[in-house]
Amino acid sequence: MNIKRVYINMLQVNLAKKNTHESRLNSEYDSEKENVFTAPEVTLEGDCEVVYTVLPESSSERREESEITVTKSINFEKCSRRVGQRYNFRFGDECPSCENKFNGEERNIESSTVFNYRIAGTPSRFVIKEVELRSVYSYAPLSEQETFFTTFVSGNMRLIEVNKEQKRIAAPKSEKKESLLYSMEWEKKEEKFLATGDESLLKESPFPEMKNKHEVVARLIKSVIVKMETEEKGIELDATHEMARIVKVLRFATKEEIKKMHKEICESSSHEESVRSQMKDIFTDALALAGTFNTVEHLVEKIRAREVSPLKSASLLKTLTSIRVPSEKIVKSLVSLCKDSRRQPLEHQSCWLTVGSLMNGLCGEHRDKLAIESSEERKCPRDIKEDFVRELVEEFKRAETRYQKVLALKTIANSGMDLIVFPLEKVIRDEKEEITVRVQAIEALRKLRSVLPRKMINILMPVYKNILEHPEIRVAAFHQIMQTVPEKNVIDQVVNQLEKEPSTQVHSFVYSSLEQYSRSEIPCEKTMSDYCKHALRTLRTQPRKMVSSTYKHWTVYNEENKNGATLNWAALFSNDSVLPKEVMTTLETAFAGQWNKYLAQVGFQQQNIDQVLYKLLEKVEKSGLEEVLVRGKRSSFKPTEILRGLFSKLSIVSRKQKEQDPHALVYIRFRDMDYALLPIDEEAIPEMIKTVLRNGRIELGEIESFLAKGVRFNTVLSSFVYERTRSIATSMGSPLVFTSKMPTIFKVDGSIKVELEPRNGDSLDGLRVRVQARPAFASTHITKVEINFPMVSLGVKLLHSASVNVPVDMTTEMSWDKKFDHKTTLALPKESRRVVQLQTRPVTFVRVWPKETRVYVEPKEKTIYVEELETLVHKIRSSHLEKATGLRMNVEGHVHGHIWEKGTEGIPSALLIGENNLEISFEKTGRPPRST
Numbered sequence: 001m002n003i004k005r006v007y008i009n010m011l012q013v014n015l016a017k018k019n020t021h022e023s024r025l026n027s028e029y030d031s032e033k034e035n036v037f038t039a040p041e042v043t044l045e046g047d048c049e050v051v052y053t054v055l056p057e058s059s060s061e062r063r064e065e066s067e068i069t070v071t072k073s074i075n076f077e078k079c080s081r082r083v084g085q086r087y088n089f090r091f092g093d094e095c096p097s098c099e100n101k102f103n104g105e106e107r108n109i110e111s112s113t114v115f116n117y118r119i120a121g122t123p124s125r126f127v128i129k130e131v132e133l134r135s136v137y138s139y140a141p142l143s144e145q146e147t148f149f150t151t152f153v154s155g156n157m158r159l160i161e162v163n164k165e166q167k168r169i170a171a172p173k174s175e176k177k178e179s180l181l182y183s184m185e186w187e188k189k190e191e192k193f194l195a196t197g198d199e200s201l202l203k204e205s206p207f208p209e210m211k212n213k214h215e216v217v218a219r220l221i222k223s224v225i226v227k228m229e230t231e232e233k234g235i236e237l238d239a240t241h242e243m244a245r246i247v248k249v250l251r252f253a254t255k256e257e258i259k260k261m262h263k264e265i266c267e268s269s270s271h272e273e274s275v276r277s278q279m280k281d282i283f284t285d286a287l288a289l290a291g292t293f294n295t296v297e298h299l300v301e302k303i304r305a306r307e308v309s310p311l312k313s314a315s316l317l318k319t320l321t322s323i324r325v326p327s328e329k330i331v332k333s334l335v336s337l338c339k340d341s342r343r344q345p346l347e348h349q350s351c352w353l354t355v356g357s358l359m360n361g362l363c364g365e366h367r368d369k370l371a372i373e374s375s376e377e378r379k380c381p382r383d384i385k386e387d388f389v390r391e392l393v394e395e396f397k398r399a400e401t402r403y404q405k406v407l408a409l410k411t412i413a414n415s416g417m418d419l420i421v422f423p424l425e426k427v428i429r430d431e432k433e434e435i436t437v438r439v440q441a442i443e444a445l446r447k448l449r450s451v452l453p454r455k456m457i458n459i460l461m462p463v464y465k466n467i468l469e470h471p472e473i474r475v476a477a478f479h480q481i482m483q484t485v486p487e488k489n490v491i492d493q494v495v496n497q498l499e500k501e502p503s504t505q506v507h508s509f510v511y512s513s514l515e516q517y518s519r520s521e522i523p524c525e526k527t528m529s530d531y532c533k534h535a536l537r538t539l540r541t542q543p544r545k546m547v548s549s550t551y552k553h554w555t556v557y558n559e560e561n562k563n564g565a566t567l568n569w570a571a572l573f574s575n576d577s578v579l580p581k582e583v584m585t586t587l588e589t590a591f592a593g594q595w596n597k598y599l600a601q602v603g604f605q606q607q608n609i610d611q612v613l614y615k616l617l618e619k620v621e622k623s624g625l626e627e628v629l630v631r632g633k634r635s636s637f638k639p640t641e642i643l644r645g646l647f648s649k650l651s652i653v654s655r656k657q658k659e660q661d662p663h664a665l666v667y668i669r670f671r672d673m674d675y676a677l678l679p680i681d682e683e684a685i686p687e688m689i690k691t692v693l694r695n696g697r698i699e700l701g702e703i704e705s706f707l708a709k710g711v712r713f714n715t716v717l718s719s720f721v722y723e724r725t726r727s728i729a730t731s732m733g734s735p736l737v738f739t740s741k742m743p744t745i746f747k748v749d750g751s752i753k754v755e756l757e758p759r760n761g762d763s764l765d766g767l768r769v770r771v772q773a774r775p776a777f778a779s780t781h782i783t784k785v786e787i788n789f790p791m792v793s794l795g796v797k798l799l800h801s802a803s804v805n806v807p808v809d810m811t812t813e814m815s816w817d818k819k820f821d822h823k824t825t826l827a828l829p830k831e832s833r834r835v836v837q838l839q840t841r842p843v844t845f846v847r848v849w850p851k852e853t854r855v856y857v858e859p860k861e862k863t864i865y866v867e868e869l870e871t872l873v874h875k876i877r878s879s880h881l882e883k884a885t886g887l888r889m890n891v892e893g894h895v896h897g898h899i900w901e902k903g904t905e906g907i908p909s910a911l912l913i914g915e916n917n918l919e920i921s922f923e924k925t926g927r928p929p930r931s932t
Contacts, residue, residue: 001183002044002733009044009180009731010115010131010157013070014052015123040080042180045113045729048079067129070117083182083729087324088722090366091671092594093450093524107594109738110138113731130158135731139738139785142563142591146908149785149796153732182729187371195327197293199254206790208849208857213253214260216856220246221265221282225275228716228747228776232833234805235778240743243286243718244782245856247743250290258287258298278716278747284308285718288316291323296330300337303347310344315717317350321673322723325370326361328384334358335391349677352395352407356414357673359388364416365451389419396423402436402663403679409440410667410674416447425459435470436607436663442476446483446598447672453484461490465497471505472581475549475572478510482517483597485524488531495535505573509549511539516553522564522588523557524595549573557590564590579610598672606664609680710753713773717746721779730787737786737795744779750808757815766815771808778803794846796864798913803837828887828929829922836920838893842866842913863915872897876918886927893918 017037035054040047055069076082118130133155140147189201202209210216220242227239253261266280284302287295303313323330337343338351361368363380372379392415396408409427412420427433427441442463445456460477463469481490494510501507517525518532549572557564568586584603589596663681667674723741730736750773757766779802786795809827814820847859875894882888894917896910910916 001178005044005180005182006155006731006733007157010133010155011128012041012043012180013072013117013119013126013128014039014041014050015054015068015070015119015126017123038075041074043074043113044083044180044182044731044733045074045111046076046079046082047181048082049075051075066120068117068119068126070115070119072115072117074111074113076111076113081181083184084369084735085184085187085371085725085727086367086369087725088322088368089594089724089726090361090364090368091596091673092367093597093672108139108141109726109728110136110140111728112136127162128157128159130156132156133731137728137730137736141740141783142908142912146912148783148798148908148913151730151736151785151787153730155731182733182735184371187727187735191325191371194251194292194325196329197255197297202252207788208851208853210249210252210853210856212854213249213257214264215854217246217249217253217261217283217286218264220249220856221279221286224282224745225278228745228778231774231805231807232831234776234803234834235745235747237778237780237801237803237837237839239745240778240780240801243282243745244720244741244743246282246286247289247720249856250286250295251292253290253292253294255294255297258294262298262302274714277714281312281716282718284312284316285319285716288319289322289718289720289723291320292325293327293330293333296320296323297333300333303337304340310347313344314346314350317347317354318675319719320354321357322720323358323361324725326358327379328362331355331358331362331388349407352411353414353674353676356392356411359392359415359417360447360673363388364447365418366416385417385419388415389417389423392420393423396427402434402661402681405437406440406665406677406679409437409444410677413440413444413446414673416451418448418451421445421448421452421455421459428459428463435472436605436665438473439476439605442473442480445480449480449484449597453486456484457481457486457490461493464494467502471503471549471574472572474503474506475509478506478513479570482513482528485528486531491528491531491535495539498539505549505575509551509570509572512549513551513553514539516551519555520553520566521555521557522566522590522595523562524590562590577608577610579606579613580604581606596671598669601667601669603667603669604664605667606662608662609664612662710751712751714749715747719744719746732787734787734789737784737788739782739784739786742779742781744777746775746777748773748775750774765817766813768814769812771810771812773808775808776803776805790849792846792848793859794844796842796844799839799841799843801837801839801841804835805833806835807833828885830924830929832922832924834919834921836918838916838918840911840914840916842915866910866914882925885930886925887929888923888925890921890923891918892921 017039036052038049038051041050043050051073053071055071113133113135116132116134117128119126120129121127133153135153137151137153138147139149139151142148186204186206189204192198193201224239224242224246227242228235250258261283265283266276268276271279284299287299299308299316302308303316308316317334320334334351334355338348338355343351360366363385370379392408392412395411396405399405399408409424412424424441424444428438430438433441442460445459448456460481463477464474464481466474478494481494484490491514495514498507498510501510514532514536518529518536520526520529550570552569553566554568555564555566566586566588568584568588570582570584571580572582573580582603582605584601586601587599589599661681663679665680666678668676721742721744723739725737725739727735727737750771752773753770755768755770757768781800782797784795784797786793786797807829810824812822812824814822842864843861844864845859845861847857849857873894874897876891878891880889880891894915896914896916
């Protein structure tokens, strides 16, 4: 059907100026003058504004009738609807008050479609004698000046003859009305299969069916194992491509096929236990990366059956945050797993944080765009959203401990649904809740900063201006207000409060924040920066204390490439504690047309932890360090009495936490999602120290016996650092798919041993640490443009790859008997091996699809030769370090001499689109290698 739409789209002409934007609607035009007008029009590529240019009539002696030349172009910047899909763009942020680079549908992609018509007749009655089509699609992911890929579409239709047909055309049998818009029926069925696992949806696939997916996946996994088992080369770069192929196959696997894969890969006795373990790790990682309902159900089943370790389960659950098509069924499946009381704390935490993230993917406001949204269907009706919010609120109400409340609030924060604002407002205003919980409720509003900025300000401004509130709560409210990129009137209220602010810590934090924002170079904050700059002129400064609260905001921005980054650092102090109440650092980026707020953040919050330190220091001061750190086992084990004595003056009662309880929280955010948190409170502290405390002293004997055994590790981790896909309808009737992803494999095998010196003595004078490991790493960044037809797929991709294989044999010795002494010995490899490989390569590929296949169809690839960049290619071959180490380090390859410079006429640098290869290896010589 879409191919038929291509021809109808080429024959669509509006010469009567119907539905134009002109104030005067004429049915006729002056044939002696040029006419230019605009009108909204439904085209194959979208419902967009089109521009018509009608040239005057022309006649010729050779022509029997006059002809009109009409040019029609589509303005893709003014489309009420653009056909396409976007996956995993939800982790970026909208960028207010900045240039078009960061706004609109056409981000990073420039589209142009022009039709040229030769027409005979009048505007009301005419015939198209010839039409030419030309479309250009340019992809510039980094900057407008550097186009990576350009796709051209050309078409021509010519009238040959006109025949009168007496036969009457039958009326359509179906009552369904079709639009000229590109039909996404197959894309909708594909997404529904990913979301629900309904196998019947795959029967109408226009692409060939792979009959034996379980055998294909098993072969690919075995290939990955082979490509990473050699110690000489480490992990080969092609292993990352194999990993991406495994994920691609798994996305269209049924439940029964996944069960067959599990049996063949994880339960087969034809492999050694170590190999089978690695195959199982790769398979489970690939299941999580595929992120379909079928793969998630299989993982949930295996996690419930405890066939996956808690640490591995937590890692897999976190991977699920990047599911392409989240669904209600997937969320409910994970919620049932989260509620399982038998779950380990790490699993339980990862599960709930992932549930919140998937709720955001399904019901949040973001830039993801699914095919099912192109019809009247909604991926998240309001009743589903209300059920999700109700579930999260009930989880908060069921919480019995501080940690459970904080985890529930961080899950709510990850969900980012607009309806969460009402329950969060109640928690924020509830003065009976303790400070830590209320601060977390304020931070849980952060994902609404571009969805409900006014509502956020309405809730948080009274909290900030209330001088009776705790400084930590007021500062948290102010910080979230600034994340909305507020207007001038809001900043005026902030400044007005600051002029009469009694709290020196609040004043210090707010003033330093305004000062830092006024220097911001990020275009998304430029308008706010000007407001802050103007506000600072009227503000008074206060003398800073030694431990004043502060906020730092360092920015760097490249105006030419429209890329930049921000590093934030904040410390909040109070008058009742020497330690900061909160310390956090945040990395934000404006890159590739996307503003990434909270790309990465690490923070620490605490209440009254300094009281615990006071008690410990007092013990050391009275008894001496040697009495606190002992190695003998001279006293009975009484951790309960020790803790009771340590916290007695704090009035701590188990399970009845009070505001003065010492507690802390370490948290990590990644891509604006709460990723992990570590609580430290009266419940956690006994678990941490109960095995090493004896009668008020830290017993090192238990630690020593554990460390002497050493820790062995052998693991394989496969991941996509990120994966984003966008498709747009084109004038040829097939979508153009843009993909960026970074498949990565990490493998490590080794051991760590620690010895306390002297052995079995009464004192502790030193430490000896031995690390032996063989870490290997391979990663490939793939930027690809592809167009798929049922018979063939073709495209271009840029590959940027790195492989690292550096064995570690290191011994560190420390002693502090009389003076501190430190010595580290690093043993160099004894055998030849490649340690580093760096490669960039532009590739064109063609894949021909058979009617049916029992193997993964590999494309035929050819490296692209970019003539403009090949003038200064240098071959490198050199040797180093042989005399100093007894081991020869070889550097070989070919690299462009102007690798960082842009080519002529807007061609990107050779680092981005040229072919480069560099290898560094150690070669064994006749002499034994020396340790350093």
